[in-house]
Amino acid sequence: MEGAEEERLVQCPVCLRELPAAHINSHLDRCLQAGEAEAEPGSSPPCKWPRLAAASPGSQAEGEAEDARPAAGLPVFSLFHKGRGGGQSPGAPGRRSGAGREEAAVKPAEGGAAAAAPSGASLAQKLEGKPLAERLRPDTLGDYVGQERVLGAQTLLRSLLESHEIPSLILWGPPGCGKTTLAHIIANSSKKNGTRFVTLSATSAKTNDVRDVISQAQNEKRLFKRKTILFIDEIHRFNKSQQDTFLPHVECGTVTLIGATTENPSFQVNAALLSRCRVIVLEKLSVEAMEAILMRAIRSLGVQVLGQGNQHSSSATGSSSESLEFPVYIEEKALSTLAYLCDGDARTGLNGLQLAVQARVAAGKTTPLNITKGGSVDGILITEEHVKEGLQRSHILYDRAGEEHYNCISALHKSMRGSDENASLYWLARMLEGGEDPLYVARRLVRFASEDIGLADPLALTQAVAAYQGCHFIGMPECEVILAQCVVYFARAPKSIAVYRAYSNVKECLRTHTGPLPPVPLHLRNAPTRLMKNLGYGKGYKYNPMYQEPVEQDYLPEELKGTDFFKERKT
């Protein structure tokens, strides 16, 4: 009987693991200690790796290994993201083993810029390991640049964050604008009042992972009165049933949800969930904000800024000459070009800077620089060309923010209009490979379908809308072939601008009309009330289906009678 009691399985209230009753007390002690360990700063939002193809593979692999390392010492409970597309999800089948469950614990950021590298380290050492963007991720609102509209001094969000009153939030904004960084700052500040911060990435987490986080949050709340903030990166990638899983728990306050998304949450986030969250719209970082972020990076690396033509007093702290044979300089113009070309994406800007500096330092080629009155100094110089190389794949071919964006879409439009399928494909690829938003191209195709093909092939519009939706569903890179198919269809399609031109003529007619616009003819008016009938509304209207023969009836106002917008030439 006693043996049976010992063998009876009971569930640990903390980790939910089933164990023999006889072992539960000792297990619980370990579990509680582990829970404490987890409360330590291990739960920051995930580290992100550079998206640039040119990013050094070595540094990424190194970073991933570091990122996936479990938090030191005791096993941890919470579920963490392993990084984009990385590895098995934390709660994948076969891995749920209670306290021993394998999790990718995210290491805490190492103190922001100040901790980027020891101040005495050489520049090459400072550039090793984690990507610069990760190391410079701000820890406090003080270092968070831009986004004044939502985080400025008098804003509601700032006062909520300062008072540690975190509501459920959806952070919506383009890549690299600071969504994860903001969550990271919230994680840091919420630790101060003992709140747990758990991170899941919708790209790798399964519904069971969400359930695990929720049940753990319930236990934490019940046993320790601790709140849980759940950060879900790329929340738009969760399907409806996954989103439904945490809906009631957000509602009853078991977890505070912070979701980050680059997609419009009205379409991608379940309406019920959305209504329980405050949507914070973050914008692309301005060129000025990007300059400030890049300057901070320059300072942390000890690189000095070189003004055009004359010596520029750099605000760099600690000259690189302390630890390097040659000082490193970057042209002021190179910085502003980088700030401009990265199109409000701080990760792209910082990665571009890192690659440019790394390449120049590795090449070790020095230039005599006239920066002192007395003569020249040998130093490593980073020019505008070098930063463009750093941004190579994404930005040198194609500048998403600037003129090139309009030039290429115009070239695509004209190539399709000219029925040149090769040129059409070329311009499409130039844009997509350069990082253009596929939905921007898809929207142009919808317009083209009506403007240039029109009724010569009415199916073109259906194709374009389907291509838009396809791109919306699957994103890049898979959607490129959808756009390619549509572009070739359009290049080969017959063209007609009849409707486009006729509609332009109508608009012109309205614009140039002098005096009051003619009233709607009485016989064309609807007459839902007796009064309207009495006023002659609808009187004399011939209901076409009642007639066998063509109906003689005017539909245009009297003064436009007989106008043919299809024949008239636009003036």
Ligand SMILES: Nc1ncnc2c1ncn2[C@@H]1O[C@H](COP(=O)(O)OP(=O)(O)OP(=O)(O)O)[C@@H](O)[C@H]1O
């Ligand atoms: N507002 C900001 N102030 C200072 N640094 C920033 C800011 N926004 C972004 N950064 C820098 O850019 C890097 C990338 O930003 P973050 O990961 O927050 O972007 P994100 O909006 O979450 O992008 P994604 O949608 O691609 O995940 C950060 O590590 C940080 O170094």
